[in-house]
Amino acid sequence: MVRIAVDMDEVIADFTAKLLSIYNKKYGTSYTEKDLVGKNLRDVHPEHAEYIRKVIQQSDYFADLPLMKGAREALEKLSEKHEIFITTAAMDFPTSFNAKYAWLRENFPFISDRNYVFCGDKSIISADYLIDDHLRHLKKFKGQGILFTAYHNINDSYEMRMDSWEEIYNYFESNY
Known part of the structure; x- marks a missing residue:
């Protein structure tokens, strides 16, 4: 797993x-x-x-943030075979905890709230993969990072970049 x-x-x-x-x-x-x-x-x-x-x-x-296309479906399928943790740098927005927590419960009920990690520095995360849109989190991460393409990082280079949840799902489905 x-x-x-x-x-x-x-x-x-x-x-x-x-x-x-x-x-x-x-x-x-x-x-x-x-x-x-x-x-x-x-x-x-x-x-x-x-x-x-x-x-x-x-x-x-x-x-009430909109969902990213395909995120819920891909994570629901991936959660059947893998451990999924939501890791958000909530300390960037210290007043966001309650809203983020409620949003996650509403939109991803299949992920236990015990698997929510509200942090500042994601280098503490112990996981095989980290899917993130910011290089600053991936550079310190000890596992394999996946840069999720976003408007702001389009010009950034990273060894493993994925553009959609379909691509992420297919990667894990093919390799694990």
């Missing part, structure tokens, strides 16, 4: 879709993730960085 640690934001939860929706409504813009290739919204509009920070630090911001 393989132990797979999975990040939450931009891997199973579409953090950016909600942020863009809120931002576009406030500023009358029509940004999509394609407009952010290789960067974050705060890089595009540094003059609004404080507003963006306030939005994502609201305690309920994470309560």
Whole structure:
């Protein structure tokens, strides 16, 4: 049985879709993730960085994030053969615990809440694989990292990158 640690934001939860929706409504813009290739919204509009920070630090911001396409189905199938842990750097958003916990319970009821890891530094995670969208977490991870493609990391190089949950599922199904 393989132990797979999975990040939450931009891997199973579409953090950016909600942020863009809120931002576009406030500023009358029509940004999509394609407009952010290789960067974050705060890089595009540094003059609004404080507003963006306030939005994502609201305690309920994470309560209703959309699911990433195929995440629930792939993880449900993978959980039949493997140990799945959700590992979120919740210390980046300290007020997010309750909303993230409730979101996980609602969207991934087949994963025990005993398998939720709320942390800051993911180098403490003991797993065979870590699926994450940030290189900073993968660089310190002792197992095999998988960079999950997101708008902000499209220009980053990493030995093992996957673009979708279908690709991730097929990888584990073929190799284990």
